[in-house]
Amino acid sequence: MGIGKPIEGTYGIMAEFNDPQSLLDAANAAREAGYKDLDAYSPFPIHGLSDAIGFAHTKLSAVILAMGIIGGISGFFMCWYANVITYPLNIGGKPYNSWPAWIPITFECAILFAAFGAVLGMLALNGLPMPYHPVFNVKRFENASRDRFFLVIQSRDPKFDTDSVYKFMDTLKPREVVDVPW
C-alpha cells in the first residue's frame, strides 16, 4: 500500500451486511475458512469483532505508560533544574530542593504527555491520517459510517482467489458482494 508499489488487480472483495450480528458471524466464518488478511468495517465499535478478524492486542497501553513516565520526569526535572540549579530562589526559608511543591506540576505534565501519547499513539498505530484508502472506491461504503457493515477479504491473502472468495462470500448471506478496486 506504500507509495511506489505497483498496483494491479483488486484490493480485495467486500461483502455488505445489514446488522452487526451478521458481520460478526461472517468475520468468524471467514477466519475459520482460513482467510487471514481480513478487515471489518462498522459504524460503531462492535464487541468481539477485532477478535473475530484475528486482532486482539495493541501496544497502546505501553505507549501511554511510557509517555506518562517521561512527562512526569520531565516536569519534575524542569522544576528542580530551574529552582535548584540555575535560578535558586529563597522562598520563605524553605530548602532549595523543596520537592513537595513540585508535585502538582509533575502530575500535570505526566497527564499531558500521557494524553498526547494516547491520541497520537492511537492515530499513529492506526495509520491515520490516511486520506486515500481503496475501500472508499466502493460507492456504497459511504454507509459504513451510517448503518451498514462490511467485511473485506484482501487480495494479498495467501488463500485469495476471486472465484472462491465470491463463492465463500455468498454462503454468508450478504446484501451485496463487490470488488474493491485500487
Added chain:
Amino acid sequence: MAERDQHPQHEVRPTTQAAPLPARFIPSPMLEPGHNFASVTDHISSIVLRRKMPLGWVFLFFVGLMGVGVLGLTVTKLIFVGVGIWGINHPVGWGFDILNFVWWIGIGHAGTLISAILLLLRQEWRTSINRFAEAMTLFAVASAGLYPALHTGRPWYDYWLFPYPNTMGIWPQFRSPLMWDVFAVSTYATVSLLFWYVGLVPDLATLRDRSRSKIGRVIYGAMSLGWRGSAKHWHRYEHAYLLLAGLSTPLVLSVHTIVSFDFAVSNLPGWHATFFPPYFVAGAVYAGFAMVLTLAIPARKLFKLEDFITMRHLENMGKVMLATGMMVFYSYVMEAFFSFYSGNTFERYMWTNRVTGPYWKMYAMLIVCNGLAPQLMWIKRCRTSTTWLMIGAMFSNVGMWLERFVIIPTSLHRDFLPSSWGMYHGTIWDWGMYIGSMGLFCFLLALFLKFLPMISIFEVRTMLPEAQAHAEEH
C-alpha cells in the same frame, strides 16, 4: 409498528417479579424507542447538514456576537489604559478577574465529569449529553483563560509565565500555586480538546459521507483524518478513549484542587483552609451541571432532540445538582464551624464580617441560591419538569458566582489593620468584560451547534438494541 410499543431492550427490568412494577419505579428510557441506526444518524447529522437553523439559534448567534463586541471593546480599553479601569485597588487586589476565572473554570468541570467519570462508572445515560458538555467545557475554559491572561496587566508578556530559556537567565518560581495553576489550566484545556476531538473523529467521518456539498466533504474529510471504521481501528480507538477518560478523571479533580490552592496556600483568614480542595471540586460539579441543564433544556427543544436527551437525562442531572449542592452547603457550615473552633480572632472576625458585615446581602443570597434552591430537586415533580429544572439551574449559576464573590472580596476587604479597610465594587469595565466573556461563550457555542454534531452519533448507535452482537461459542 408493534415494536415501537415495546420497552427498549437495553433497559434492565426485573423478570422474576410476577406483579408489574408501578409506573413511577420504571425509569424513563435513555433513548426513545423506534429509532434505528439510520434514523439516529440522519436525525443528528441533518441538524448540521440539512436543516435551517431555528430562530433561537439566530438569536444566540447575534447575542453572542454582540457580547464578543463588548469583550473586544473592554479588552482594548484595558490594554490601552491598564487594570486601573477595574475596581481592584488596595486592599482588594483580586476582584472580578479571579472571580470570573474560577466561575468559568468550575462550569467547565461538568463536561469532563460527564465524559470521563461517568464513562468509567458505566453510566450509559451520559452518551447523549457528553459531546455537548465537552464543548461547554472547552468554551468555558477559553472564557476563563482570558481573565488571568489579562489580569497580568501586560498580556503581551504572558509568555513569561511559561518556562523558557531566556537571555535574562530567570525562571518561574515553581513553588507558587499560581505557577501550578498555569500548568493545571493549560493541561486541562489541551487534554479536553484532545478528548473532544477524538470523540468527534467517527462522527466527522459520518458528516463527510453524508455531506452533499464539495466544501463540506473536503473539510469534514480532512478533519476526520480518513476514518473508515475498521475493526482494528475501533479496537485501538476504544482503548485510547477509555485511557483518556482514566487520565482526565484525576486531571479534572486536580485542576479545581489547584485553583483552590491559589487561595488555600495563602495565610489569609477565609482562604487558608484545608477543606478548600473538595469544597471547590464539589462546587465546580454543581455549577457545571447547572450550566449543562441551562444549555441542554433550550437546545433539545430548539433542535427537537427530545428523543435523545430524554427526561431521564434531565432528572439525573437534577439529582447530581442536589447531591453536589448539599456538599457545597456542608462546606459553608464547616467554614463557620472551623472559624470558631480555630479559636483564632481573625478567623472568627472574618466569618462574622462575611455574614453580617457590609456584604451580608451577598451571603444571604448565596444561602438562598446554593443552600435552599437545590432542595427543590428532592421533589420528583420538579426534577422532571423542564421549567423547575431551569429555575433550579439558574439559581445555582447565580449562586456559584456569589460564592466566589463571598470568598474573594469579603476575605480581602478588611485587612488586619482597620486603616487598611476598604470596599470593593466592580466597575462598568468589570461588568463589561464579564458580559463579554458570556458573549464569547454563546458565540462559540452557536458555531459548535451549527458546524458539529451536538450529540455523539456513533455512541448513540451503540445504545440501540440491535447494536448488540454476540460471538458464537466455537
